[in-house]
Amino acid sequence: MDDLSLHILDIAENSINAGAQNITIKIIEDTNKDLLMIEIADDGKGMEKEVVEKVTNPFITSRTTRKVGLGIPLLKLAAENCDGNFEINSEKGIGTTVKASFKLSHIDRQPLGDIVGTILALLANEHKFNLKFYHQKDENLFEFDSKEFRTLLKQMDIDENGVISIANKYLKENYNNFKTN
Ligand SMILES: Nc1ncnc2c1ncn2[C@@H]1O[C@H](COP(=O)(O)OP(=O)(O)O)[C@@H](O)[C@H]1O
Ligand SMILES: [Mg+2]
Numbered sequence: 001m002d003d004l005s006l007h008i009l010d011i012a013e014n015s016i017n018a019g020a021q022n023i024t025i026k027i028i029e030d031t032n033k034d035l036l037m038i039e040i041a042d043d044g045k046g047m048e049k050e051v052v053e054k055v056t057n058p059f060i061t062s063r064t065t066r067k068v069g070l071g072i073p074l075l076k077l078a079a080e081n082c083d084g085n086f087e088i089n090s091e092k093g094i095g096t097t098v099k100a101s102f103k104l105s106h107i108d109r110q111p112l113g114d115i116v117g118t119i120l121a122l123l124a125n126e127h128k129f130n131l132k133f134y135h136q137k138d139e140n141l142f143e144f145d146s147k148e149f150r151t152l153l154k155q156m157d158i159d160e161n162g163v164i165s166i167a168n169k170y171l172k173e174n175y176n177n178f179k180t181n
Contacts, residue, residue: 003113010071011040011098016127018044027135036102043095052090075100082106116171142178
């Protein structure tokens with residue numbers, strides 16, 4: 001995976017597959033601390049401790065018949081390659097939080113990439129859930145709340161296709177504006 005937006009998409013898709021009703025994506029960039037943090041939290045079905053262990057380090061426990069994917073290990077590797085840390089906290093029946101940190105200026109740190117594309121792909125998923133997105137860049141904060149956004153547009157009788165295309169325009173304009181500030 002070439003950029004962090006694709007990692008975020010993969011992790012949030014895990015949340016969708018876990019039946020999450022609420023997914024929160026946070027990006028925190030702190031120039032002074034030279035730190036980039038990404039957090040994806042959900043209220044999906046969660047995992048047992050052993051499952052967390054297995055999906056985080058799929059190469060260590062080889063005696064498994066179940067195919068395990070690489071979304072989680074790849075993000076872990078990306079963070080650790082950039083003097084960062086990786087952490088999953090999960091509780092069965094409660095939800096899961098995935099956190100990855102990176103040294104912001106690390107030469108191998110992947111760019112954030114197409115975050116708007118990731119948000120739109122999630123919004124367009126056939127499973128509907130509430131998505132909260134935050135990007136804190138030093139003292140500036142960008143926030144997007146899909147529930148608020150949908151409610152507002154539905155009040156204006158805008159259908160689902162309309163919601164996605166307006167979200168596309170809105171995010172491209174406002175998020176790109178935020179990033180270049
Ligand atoms: N947020 C989550 N909630 C519940 N289970 C999860 C979550 N994230 C990952 N998992 C479990 O860990 C497995 C491995 O995830 P991942 O590394 O992204 O690979 P893949 O999605 O290809 O299976 C998933 O198949 C799922 O069983
Ligand atoms: Mg996955």
